[in-house]
Structures are given as C-alpha cells and as structure tokens.
Amino acid sequence: MRCQSFAQLSLLALGTILGLTAPQQASAQEKPYFVTYSADLEEPGNLEIALKGLTASPKNANAFVSPTIEIEYGATAWWTTEVYAQGQATENDSTVFTGFRWENRFKPLPREYWINPVLYVEYERVSQADKSILEVTGHDSIARFQVNNGQTHGIIEKSIEGKLILSSNFKGWNVSENFIAEKNISNEPWEFGYAIATARPLVLAASSHKCWLCLQNFDAGAELYGGLGTRYSFGLKQTSQYAGPTVDFRTPAGVTYSFSPQFGLNDNSIGTLWRFKISYEVQQLRDLFRRSK
Amino acid sequence: MIRNIPKLAVTILALAISIPAVVLAEADGKWLHRVPDEDHRRTNPVAHQPQAEAAGKVMFAENCAKCHGNDANGLHNRPSLRSERIRNATDGDLAWMLKNGNPYKGMPPWSSLPEQQRWQIIAYLRTLPPQK
Numbered sequence: 001m002r003c004q005s006f007a008q009l010s011l012l013a014l015g016t017i018l019g020l021t022a023p024q025q026a027s028a029q030e031k032p033y034f035v036t037y038s039a040d041l042e043e044p045g046n047l048e049i050a051l052k053g054l055t056a057s058p059k060n061a062n063a064f065v066s067p068t069i070e071i072e073y074g075a076t077a078w079w080t081t082e083v084y085a086q087g088q089a090t091e092n093d094s095t096v097f098t099g100f101r102w103e104n105r106f107k108p109l110p111r112e113y114w115i116n117p118v119l120y121v122e123y124e125r126v127s128q129a130d131k132s133i134l135e136v137t138g139h140d141s142i143a144r145f146q147v148n149n150g151q152t153h154g155i156i157e158k159s160i161e162g163k164l165i166l167s168s169n170f171k172g173w174n175v176s177e178n179f180i181a182e183k184n185i186s187n188e189p190w191e192f193g194y195a196i197a198t199a200r201p202l203v204l205a206a207s208s209h210k211c212w213l214c215l216q217n218f219d220a221g222a223e224l225y226g227g228l229g230t231r232y233s234f235g236l237k238q239t240s241q242y243a244g245p246t247v248d249f250r251t252p253a254g255v256t257y258s259f260s261p262q263f264g265l266n267d268n269s270i271g272t273l274w275r276f277k278i279s280y281e282v283q284q285l286r287d288l289f290r291r292s293k
Numbered sequence: 294m295i296r297n298i299p300k301l302a303v304t305i306l307a308l309a310i311s312i313p314a315v316v317l318a319e320a321d322g323k324w325l326h327r328v329p330d331e332d333h334r335r336t337n338p339v340a341h342q343p344q345a346e347a348a349g350k351v352m353f354a355e356n357c358a359k360c361h362g363n364d365a366n367g368l369h370n371r372p373s374l375r376s377e378r379i380r381n382a383t384d385g386d387l388a389w390m391l392k393n394g395n396p397y398k399g400m401p402p403w404s405s406l407p408e409q410q411r412w413q414i415i416a417y418l419r420t421l422p423p424q425k
Binding site: 038040041043044045074076077107110111112169174201204207209210216283284 | 345348352355407
C-alpha cells in the first residue's frame with residue numbers, strides 16, 4: 001500500500017469516526033506521553049481511536065513523516081488491548097505501509113500503591129523501513145534513517161516485546177518509568193530500552209462550569225527515553241536518546257490533541273523529532289449493543 | 294507458532310469482548326470492608342461548598358455518567374450512586390473507592406484524577422436525592 005494513501009486513509013478513518021459519533025467527553029486520565037506508558041488503562045468498554053504522527057529531518061537523510069493509527073479497547077478494568085497500523089513517507093523516496101503491532105497491558109494488583117505496576121506484552125510485525133519510533137531499544141541509531149526505503153521495506157522483523165510499567169501519582173503529578181525488553185523472533189539477542197516521563201494538569205481543582213480553555217483541560221510534562229543496548233553490550237553506548245517537553249489539550253467535544261518537540265541527546269540521535277497526536281474516545285462502546293438499562 | 298498467531302488473536306479478542314459481561318457484576322459492597330480505618334475517617338475538605346458541588350457535577354458528567362448514568366442511578370447493572378449503601382458510606386470510603394477502584398468488579402481506579410477533583414465529585418454525590 002502506498003503511504004500517501006495510508007496517511008489519507010488514517011485521516012479519513014479518524015474524520016469519519018469523529019463525524020459519526022455524537023460529542024462525548026475526553027478521558028481525564030489521558031497523559032501527554034508519546035513513548036512512555038503510565039499505569040492508566042483504557043476505561044473498560046471504551047474504545048480510543050488515535051492518529052499519532054512523527055516528522056523529522058535527520059542529518060544526511062531525507063525528511064519523513066510517519067503516521068500510526070491506534071485502536072485501543074478497555075477489555076476490563078485490568079486489561080487493555082490495542083492494535084497499531086503504521087507507515088511512513090520519505091521525501092525524494094517513497095511512501096510505504098510498514099506493519100502492525102498488537103499490544104496488551106495488564107494491571108496485576110487490585111488497588112493503588114505508591115508505585116503501581118502494569119505488565120505489557122506486544123507482538124509486532126514491522127519492516128525495517130519503519131520510522132515511527134514508538135520506542136527505542138538496542139543500538140538503534142540515526143544510520144537506519146539514511147538508508148532508502150527500497151533497501152529496507154522488504155525486510156520484515158517479527159518481534160515480541162515486554163515492558164514493566166511503573167507509575168506513581170502524587171499531588172497531581174504523574175511519574176512513570178518503563179523498562180523495555182524486545183526480542184526479534186529470529187536468532188537475535190534481547191534488546192533493551194527505557195522511557196521516563198512526568199506530567200501534571202495545569203490546575204488541580206476543576207472549574208464549576210463546562211469550558212473549553214479551562215486550565216484543567218491542559219497537561220504539561222516532559223519525556224526522556226532511549227536504548228540500553230543488547231544482552232551482550234548493555235549500556236548507553238551507541239544508542240539513540242531523546243528528551244523533550246510535552247503538552248496535551250482535552251476538548252469538551254471529546255478530542256485530545258497532544259504535541260511534543262523532542263531533541264536528540266547524542267550523535268546517534270535525530271536532531272529534533274516533532275510529535276503530534278489526535279485521539280478520540282468512543283465511550284462505553286459495548287453499551288451500544290445492550291438493550292436493557 | 295507464527296501461523297497460529299491469527300487464531301490466537303481472534304481467541305483473545307473474543308475473550309476481550311466477552312469477559313466484561315462476566316466480570317461486570319453488580320456491586321456487592323464488600324469493598325467497604327477493605328477501606329483502612331485511616332481512610333474511612335477522612336473528611337471532605339470541600340464538603341457543602343456550592344462551588345465544589347458545581348464543579349463535581351461537571352466532573353461527574355464527564356467521567357462517571359457514562360457508567361453510572363446522568364441521574365447516578367446506574368446503567369446496565371452498574372451500581373447506583375444514590376443507593377442506601379453509598380449514602381451510608383463516609384466521604385473517606387468514597388474517596389478510597391475513587392482512588393483505588395475495584396478492578397475485578399469493573400470499576401477502574403481514578404488515582405490519576407487530581408485528588409481535589411475527586412473530592413469535588415464526592416461533594417456533588419452528597420447533593421443527590423435518595424434512589425427512588
């Protein structure tokens with residue numbers, strides 16, 4: 001599939017859903033993170049549809065844009081399942097569909113603690129042309145962005161990935177840490193990565209009237225993530241590392257907009273990543289199929 | 294193994310859709326016994342404040358009404374928040390429930406909602422008339 005069509009399809013799908021669904025509320029638990037997961041799961045019965053994008057102009061490589069569609073469903077209050085479809089378009093090169101991911105997050109403990117764990121398991125089937133940077137593991141570096149799509153698109157990697165998500169809430173602040181382990185199903189070593197983020201609503205008490213630009217509808221924070229090498233060469237050497245501020249805005253109409261400029265922290269990283277996300281939550285989808293009150 | 298993944302995906306997705314119906318049992322009130330004494334005794338710092346009750350009403354509509362109904366009487370076997378049990382619970386009990394949820398009974402934790410907003414919701418719940 002050509003990626004221009006993929007991007008158009010993404011926007012069309014999102015637009016259709018936004019247009020067909022009556023205005024609802026955005027999730028107040030949403031965090032403005034792009035790579036890091038907090039312990040918040042999708043509310044049971046809710047379906048979130050999101051378009052997550054990344055654009056960058058790496059050194060000695062062509063500029064690109066990489067859209068990812070996410071469909072996330074709260075199966076129970078302790079289990080969230082999510083499917084991603086992703087692609088990329090590179091200037092002076094081509095546009096390609098790069099693959100899909102299927103992830104599941106489980107909350108093992110029945111109550112809240114100072115640190116709350118969530119277990120994450122994912123299967124992905126993604127080509128080496130993927131530029132979505134949904135996480136950084138192993139010795140991922142800027143060099144792979146300098147190869148044209150023709151050379152990488154046909155190489156498909158099937159991987160399983162696990163994350164330990166730890167998250168705390170204190171006085172309105174959320175602090176989340178993710179430890180990532182990824183294994184290509186072919187004979188390659190385990191790769192590791194991390195992500196850390198913190199965020200807070202701009203005000204903690206809600207307004208007494210419904211409003212668009214109330215400060216309670218904005219969250220601001222920061223995110224830091226990168227690779228930790230492989231089983232045989234663990235550490236920060238020859239990895240890419242990124243950090244940047246992040247903000248989101250929840251509209252009363254149910255759409256959440258998130259934005260983050262993220263900066264490469266070493267020579268192995270792209271100088272600046274521009275990330276954006278538009279998401280919409282269809283509330284209590286399963287109630288649409290229930291008759292009785 | 295890879296060949297079996299689509300079948301596995303279908304099975305797990307079917308479970309994802311069907312499990313909530315089983316798990317979503319009506320509230321049985323057992324959670325009240327799990328509330329620590331210290332939490333049970335907490336009082337609402339914004340109780341009886343009209344501004345907080347109004348804010349709580351907005352927050353309730355945004356976050357709670359989709360499951361508990363706009364009138365808080367409960368939807369699709371989800372519990373009423375105007376029941377005798379909720380009216381008899383202390384503000385501290387409700388604050389504990391909002392923070393921790395009851396995940397295996399279908400209620401998610403709302404710990405990432407700022408505490409002030411959770412107290413505002415509780416202040417609003419106290420303005421609701423008893424269930425008819």
